[in-house]
Amino acid sequence: MNKIENINLLPDTEPDSGDYTGEDGLLYCGKCRKPKEAYFPEGKTLFGLDRHPAECDCQRAQRIEREAAEQQRRHLDTVENLKRRGFSDTAMRDWTFENDNGRNPQTAVARFYAEHWDTMQAENIGYLFWGGVGTGKSYLAGCIANALMENEIPVRMTNFAAILNDFAASFEGRNEYISRLCRYPLLILDDFGMERGTEYGLEQVYSVIDSRYRSRRPLIVTTNLTLQQIQNPPDTAHARIYDRLLEMCAPVRFTGGNFRRETAQAKLERLKNLMNE
Known part of the structure; x- marks a missing residue:
């Protein structure tokens, strides 16, 4: 890319209460003890950063729950529309x-x-x-x-x-x-x-x-x-x-x-x- 303007490719990785930095220098979740960051392949960086956000188990579970709730909402909307038009x-x-x-x-x-x-x-x-x-x-x-x-x-x-x-x-x-x-x-x-x-x-x-x-x-x-x-x-x-x-x-x-x-x-x-x- 020749030019990138006003793009934030990396989500916020501000630590939550209980999060800590591991011996490898990465941020870890204070609840599930899994990393919230991961290093890029050796020698690779993005915007001068050598690491990128990663999902810990807690974040993954929350994302799956949100996606399931959204899928259920879309399903209920679809069924409601079908019954409104079908009966x-x-x-x-x-x-x-x-x-x-x-x-x-x-x-x-x-x-x-x-x-x-x-x-x-x-x-x-x-x-x-x-x-x-x-x-x-x-x-x-x-x-x-x-x-x-x-x-x-x-x-x-x-x-x-x-x-x-x-x-x-x-x-x-x-x-x-x-x-x-x-x-x-x-x-x-x-x-x-x-x-x-x-x-x-x-x-x-x-x-x-x-x-x-x-x-x-x-x-x-x-x-x-x-x-x-x-x-x-x-x-x-x-x-x-x-x-x-x-x-x-x-x-x-x-x-x-x-x-x-x-x-x-x-x-x-x-x-x-x-x-x-």
Whole structure:
């Protein structure tokens, strides 16, 4: 270098309380007894100095702790951003395996998907959660979404009612909106089959599912429709949609009780107890 101005390459090595100078002339840490300085190779100097700062064990531990705290902060910020953008309802943030009561027979199937995500993604494997109302289909789909987002994997969980509303209210084109949905590594469509069965609505449903199919990215769908209804569509419009779903998603039947009804009954019993008290 021809010229160096206003550059301080060496951090401050002022001794802390208890630090001392060793027999080799270097500054040592008074706590861990390791050097805070090191000599340059013989004959080498920098700015007239024959030594440079070095990390003692205490300083190294403090640096690692700071870096870990900063990494954790960045991770939490990333997860918060993913959940803010990925869920259409903030209540879905609480749909986690940790909060699960363990009574749903299909919990293991949902856990398997999250734990083997790399394989599911590589082989484009999705789930079709079907069964009666209140059997926990949406909850376990949300558990998968939360587990993946905790690992910084973007997921979008929404439903076709919200998608159709977005089509009507969005300033961007429909194709761009669908392309954005397809960019998510995992898309979850909740309450499939509850949307209006108009010709326009069915066409938009097919566009989203077919675009997802062509993007070769996995899809999870929850529905109150029976597998027999899906395998025997009433018309050509539904057949196009259902065929795509069955090709992309492995059917998983939910056979548990109605957890919503149980929750409502538990609240009623609690209210009675409070009134009696």
